[in-house]
Amino acid sequence: MSADPNERDLRAAEYVLGTLSASERAALDLERAVDPATEAAVRAWERRLSPLDDTIQSVEPPERVWQKILRALPGRSASAPANDNRIEALSRQIRLWRGAALTAGALAASLALVVALGRFGAPPVTPADTRYVAVVSRGGEVPAFLVSVDLAAGTAQVRPVGAETPAGHSLELWYVEGGTPKTLGVIGASARKVALPADAKAAQPGAGLFAVSVEPPGGSPTGKPTGPVIYSGTLIKD
């Protein structure tokens, strides 16, 4: 994943065209969720090609489909759906994974990652400018992870809080900056300290994003996210 705008635009175009492989699609789904420029490129290609949709002939679906939809609606009228593009993008990926071990309800209840800066370790904390928290949540539920960033050491401590790992898979933590995810390793059930990429600008709110994807046991075989992103959060000033 280079930051070359033309290369990114062609990837966005192939995404809309549908010619990317499953893993390339998953990587672009992540990029879309975290990088507004990629999302804009995808939307622009959808607009360019959408006139071709007019050529498609309608086919009446069987009546049973509507009944199945009714049964599958999560929550029905109980609560208003999420109203945020990023949540929408993430929850789209979550639903891709619905066939796996997790239920949609379990995910919805813990769609959050808290990222905090300077929350651990011995060094004194300067209250005014070193505490940041990011929450992506469907409605104030318990966060999935707490990620504490120690700038001096260049490390982050990852503490699972409400996260659930789908059976037979691993959760992998990514640090995404400029649309390029770098792995911080597989995260397990207990707290772990991981090294941040040397050039990470995590100290700057909005500069980088932490995301968690579902991967095969032991982590992504490709060095890029291959499964759906189920949690993400950016640093914002606390």
Place this chain on the structure above:
Amino acid sequence: MNRPVRDDATLSRLLAGIASGDEQALKSLYDLTAPKLYGLILRIQRDRSAAEDVLQDVFVRVWQAAGSYDPASGRPLAWLCAIARNRAIDVVRRKGEVQGPVTEDGEDWVERLADPHDSEGAILGRDALKACLGRLEAAQRDCVVLAYCEGYSREELASRYDKPVNTIKTWLHRGLATLRGCLETAA
């Protein structure tokens, strides 16, 4: 095209209703758009049972994501079609499924780029796309159109044209870059 009330204002209103949890609005949207979306999905996922599952998933998604629809970013039917296409493509790519033979080539799709029952803006967009597709080399145009309309993968296109996958990728990239340049000039 026998559903005359499927205009942007109606669809946008229904999406707003769905965003606030109105199940009846979802049913109305389903009645208006499901045949179109099912037709779209079937072009990509030709197994009817699997296509029904995709259609179901699309409307569950719409139920959850209607609040994120932004009229500024495009027309409501295009937003729905993008969801349906993405879901259908995700499913066939994940399965690594090779689809059966198609009955049409890219030209047929381009020829059909005309529909009198639409707004002036939509016609302009369609004319521009048709004109710009017409400027592509035939093989590049067919690859672009067959991928978009029929869900062809790079590998399936390579097999159809008896070319290496990398050649197909080059064709696609050249075709898409030309298309983008042409549409930007037209706009």
